[in-house]
Amino acid sequence: MNETSKILASSQWQTDVPSIIIDKLGNIIALNPEIKKIISGASPKENFFELFEIDQINALQKIFNECRSSLRTSKDVVELSVEEVYHKIEFSFTPLKSDNNIYFTIGLKQYQETKTETLSQKFVVASNEIEKVTADKHILSVINKIKLTFPFTFIEKAKIQKEINELDDFFWIKEPNGKLILVNESYAASLGFSANQLENKPEQDFLPKYLINLYQIVDKYILETTNSIILDSIASPVTSGSRKGVKVVVFPMCDLEGHVVALIGFSQRSLIEHENQDADINSSFYKELLQPVIVVDTQGKIRAYSNEFTTLIVTSKDESLIDKNFSEIFDKEFVEKTNKFLADSTIKEDLNFNYIFSEHGKNKADVIVRKIYDIDENLLGAQLSFTRKNDLQIQLESKAQLYDTVLHHGPEAIFIYDLDNLKFLDVNNAALKLYGYKRNDFLNMDLTDLYAPEDIQTLIQSGDNKALNIGPWRHKKHDGSSILVELTRTSIDFQNKKAHLNIVKNVTNEIEEKKWNQHLQIAYENSSELILNTDKDGIITDINELVSKKIGYSKKELVTRPFVSLVSDDERGKVNKNIFHSGLLKTSSLELEIKKPSGALIKTTVIASPIKNYNGEVDSYILIIRPIEEKVEAKDLKHTQEEIMENVDPPFLSNMFHEILTPINVVLGFTQELWESLGSPTDEQKEAVEIIKENQKLLLQIMDNAVEYSTLQQKIVKFKPEDFKFVDILEELKENSKKVSESKKVELSYGKISSSLTFESDKQKFISLISLFIKFGLQITKENNINLSAYNYDDKNFVISIKDTKTVISQYLYKGINDVFADEETSSRRNYGFSRFSIRLAKKLLELLSGTKVAIKKGEEVLEFGLLFPLKFVINEKVKVKVETIKSTPSDQKQVQQIIEKAKLQRRQIDLTQLSCLYLEDQVDSQILFKNQMKDLKSIEFAPSLELAMPLLKTKRFDFILMDINLQGEYNGLDALRIIKKMPGFQSMPIIASTAYMQPGARENYIAAGFDNFIPKPLLRDKVIEILSQSLR
Incomplete structure (x- = not known):
């Protein structure tokens, strides 16, 4: 028997009454032929609710939801069009449980309106009792209509809702279990809600805490006795507000068999002021309560109590407790605790504690002490409620x-x-x-x-x-x-x-760490380095694929093999001494000869980095093997390489380096993003990141030099000759060489420097050349100091020179620096690690600035190595290029410098969350990097071109604009700047230039062009914030 058959068998399926069975999602499981006469589109697997109009769906789903939540039959009347005639159809939803699921049967029948006389016999309300407590004709009318229409149809419920909303006082109807059927807006507003929010919700979810217990007692009393209750203002939910002096009436509505089917409540203002406050406490009411309760005044005298309380303290019901002091019943600790609570006027909440009636039957109870106030908020006393507890409850x-x-x-x-x-x-x-x-x-x-x-x-x-x-x-x-x-x-x-x-x-961090480990694993497996892992004793545990390719051993042959077995016999002791048995916790390197399977030896540099365990002890090692390239003496090959290099088209070279720089900057930016996401990196990770950072600086320096060199190789070289003092550029020279000085641990100091030395030259190109000159010296020398001098050489020339001892230049430095500026560049690159572009850039700048190298001698002894320049700028006649000379006026220079100095002084704290940015950038990866780095900004909009940026500029407000110089479309960044600055409202808009590489003087040039500031890529958070703090007004 399938599921549908089971459902039909277990339900009272009537074939002559239009019926449908649906699942909990509303899909039709089965239907009888009669249903087609009313709902023609009904068929199995169709969704029942989708067969109706919107208004009908809302009504049907309300019945369905009520049935589903209560698991009882729910019905209501809905108007349907059958053969173009509207009929009132009663829909009856009944839950039907199967073994593993729940279904619903829906019965349909023509709604027959019955006469009021018949309906009036369905439910009974003691009208004569209600008329004694209220003379409000409106309330009496509403109660009468409720008697005639309960339980309500959808339409009747809406009519009653409208009636009770017109009442100024509170009015509500609830089921015996406390679920609200209807409430008026006045009552709902007093609880801080709307009527719709309270409907079909348990009353205790919304009542103030201090009323829940009392109302539950009242409801229980009404349900068991079918009597009405009148509560004075002490029980009203709004006595502390504007509606003081109200009383609440709650009475039952019963069926013909005397069962309570609903509770009706309403409020009305008290018409009688009691002469004595003691009369506010209805002692007869408390007598009948089904819970142990007593009421005491401020003097501790009992003013009311329930019969259940006498049972709790094991005393006769005939013995009156009225006017007896509660200290005669309870022990000293109980009395002191209660009196202290009543005396503290700041405490409004109930007092709760456990108590054992040690002298009255050893009964155990939970005690709730609640203060009682009059309508003027004066303390009358307290109500003490007790809940019995047995050992199981405890x-x-x-x-x-x-x-x-x-x-x-x-x-x-x-x-x-x-x-x-x-x-x-x-x-x-x-x-x-x-x-x-x-x-x-x-x-x-x-x-x-x-x-x-x-x-x-x-x-x-x-x-x-x-x-x-x-x-x-x-x-x-x-x-x-x-x-x-x-x-x-x-x-x-x-x-x-x-x-x-x-x-x-x-597990977010855990999963991110797994992802990071995957990144490291991918880098490890695809690295261009030969990498081996060993344990702390040097036994190989893993290798990457490149080891097998370069050395010739398979992974199976190397794993579990001692690393020292790969080195020559003479060097095994050196490996153990300097790596595995050294006890050092830092990275070290050795030059070793590695044996190939054939027995041939490969000269290598082996870098060993220890991996520490949780105790900080060495757990394993990572070994990086770098083969040392043999010198290539093939003359023809060398000449071929140089010829290829010389024949490369300079404009093509410049564009190529710019294209390369863009993805490099993105890679460096996201490397920084990964580093910042580590949270608490290990020492090994910190060391790895430091290596990445150093290589990042080196890479950017090489690329900047390459771009500058390729620019100088083009046919038009722009010069900006100006007069300046050498001492004015000393700080910039020192800053440019600071990183090399620190990494090489060589100090830059000053020797003979003429404070009056003034000359004419292209300032930025001169600074670039002298910075390279100083860096070459710092990297070559074996001493711990480089001494820089600058003075007049003769009437027409001046010299910039270096030495690395107190009196003379060392032979090692002299030979190295002389090699750099010689025609042969291969030895300099091989011996000192300089990039080809750094050497070529230095020589090109020296040539363009009409400089020459010179040895400063005393007799035959070389004292210093220097670069000689003319005091008055001249164009070198040997340079076969077209030169465009640009003379900038002193006023222009002064204005640019003032802008830069003002930007530095105007730094201020900025709140990123209040700033909106427009970033004109044609590279999607650069956009993503900026968005990740500056995610705290209030908003970021991107546009790859000025054309696409215009709609954003016209419809949105921005606090600053970031502009890449190379854009898509017809306009570059400089064109876009001029156009935007002419637009109304954008004259004072901060616009910051950005590009992938930073040529000397770039910042000054862009500021002179009209930008407010300049920032080179990659756009990292700290760098951007610094520039914004200077630029925003």
Whole structure:
């Protein structure tokens, strides 16, 4: 028997009444032929609700949802068009449970309106009793209509809602279990909600805490006695507000068999002022309460009590406790605790504690002490409520306290949700901190609010598992960001509901670390270096593929083999002494000969880096093997290489280097992004990043030199000759050579420098050349100091010279620096590690500036090595290029310098979250890098060209514009600057230039062109913030 057959067999399926069976999603499972007469489009697998119009769908889904939540039959009347005639059809939804699921039968019948006389006999309200407590004709009219129409149809319910909304006083109807059926807007507003929000919700979810217990007692009394209750202002939910002096009337509505089917409540203003405050306490009311309760005044005298209280303290009901002081019943500690509570006017909350009646039957109880006030907020006394407790309850409370400790004080993030509707029932502080919510906000959500839409269906499908470790799931935090979590889920009963308790483990960092390890693994496997891993004793544990390719051993042959077996016999002791048995915790290097399988030896440099364990001790080693290239003596090959280099078209070379620089800058930027995402890097990771940073600086320096060199090789070279003093550029020269000085541990000091030495030259090109000259000296010398001098050589020339001892230049430095400026450049590159472009740039600049190298001698002894320049700028006649000379006026130079100095002085703290940026950039990767680095900005818009930027400039407001010089479209960055500055409202807009490489004087040139500032790529966060702090007004 299939599932459909089982459903039909277990249900009261009527073939003569139009009927349908649907699943919990509304899909039709089965239907009888009669239904086609009313709903012609109905057929299996169709969605039932999609067969109707919007208004009808809303009404039907409301009946369906009520049936699904209460698991009871729910019905209402909906108007349908059948053969172009509208009929009132009663839809009846009934839940039907199968073995593993729940279905719903829907019956349809023509709605027959019955006469009022018949309806008036369905429910009974003691009208004569109600008329005694209220003379309000409007309220009486509403109550009468409720009697005639209850239970309400959809239309009748709307009419009653309209009627009660017209009442100034409170009015509500609720089911015996406390679920609100209808409330008027006046009552809802007093609780801080709208009527729609309260409808079909439990009353206790919205009442003030101090009223819940009392109202539950009142409801219980009414349900068991079917009597009405009048509560004076002490029980009104708004007595502390503008509506003082009101009383609340609650009465039952019963069926013909005397069963209470609903409770009706309303408020009205008290018409009688009691002469004595003691009369406010209705002692007869308290007598009948089914819970132990007493009321005491401010003197401690008992003013009212329930019969249940006499049972609790094991005394006769006939013995009156009125006017007896409660200290005669309770012990000293109980009395002192209660009196202290009543005396403290700052405490408004209830007092809760446990108590044992040691002299009255040893009964155990929970005590709630609640203050009672009159309408003027004067303290009348207190109501003391007692809840009996047996040993089992005490044991359960102990377990509850243990649960509370685990939930609310444990380090794990935990939340509990209702299995039926997925609403959160409880959450601990660890989970609130993890997701970033306040407690009330979190408890107003359901489980689906934490999930991405594509994960919700999978979540629902896994909902039947009672205990499950699942994940990782992507959860949403309050700020919109995502985290990855693993959940340990357990089914529990919580607050009388079937629920799931979830222990949440944030695995975001764990997964990011795995991703980072994958990056490292990929880099390891695809590195251009030969890499081996060994244990602390030098036994090889792993190699990358390049080791096998270059040396000739397979991975199987090398793993578990001692590394020293690969080196020549004479060098084994050196390896153990300097690496594996050295005890050093820092990277070291050795020149070793590695044996190939054939027995041939390869000269290599081996770099050994120790990997430390959690105790800081050496756990293993990473060895990097770099083969040393043999000298190539083939003359023809050398000449061929030089010829190729010389014949490269300079404009092509310049464009090529610019194209290369853009992705290099992006790579360097994202390397910085990865480094910042590490959080707490290990020492090895720090060392690796430092190596990357040093090589990053070297790479950028080489590329900048290459770009500058290729620019100088072009047919038009622009010069800006100006007069300046040498002492004015000393600080810039020292700053340019600072990194080389620090890395080589060689100090730059000053020798003979003429303070009056003034000459004419292209300042930026001169600074570039002398900076290279100093760096060459710092890198070549074996001494710990380089001495820089500058003075007049004769009437027409001056010299910039260096030496590395107090009196003379060392032979080693002289030979090295002389080789650099000689025609032969191969030896300089090989011996000192200089890039080809750095050497060629230096010689090209020396040639363009009409300089020559010179040895400063005394007799035959060389004292210094220097570069000789003319005091008056002249163009070298040997340079076969067309020269465009540009003379900048002193006023122009002064204006640019003032802008730069003003920018430095105007640095200020900036709040990125308040700034909006437009970035004109044609490279998508550069856009992504900037977005990641500057994610704190309020907003970022990108445009690859001026044409696409114009709509953004006209429709949005920006605080600054960042402009790449090379753009798509018809206009470059300089064109775009001039056009934007002419637009209304953009004359004072800060516009900052950016480009992939920084030529000498770039910043000054761009500021002179009209930009507010300049920033070279990669655009890293700290660099951008520094420039913004200078540029924003």
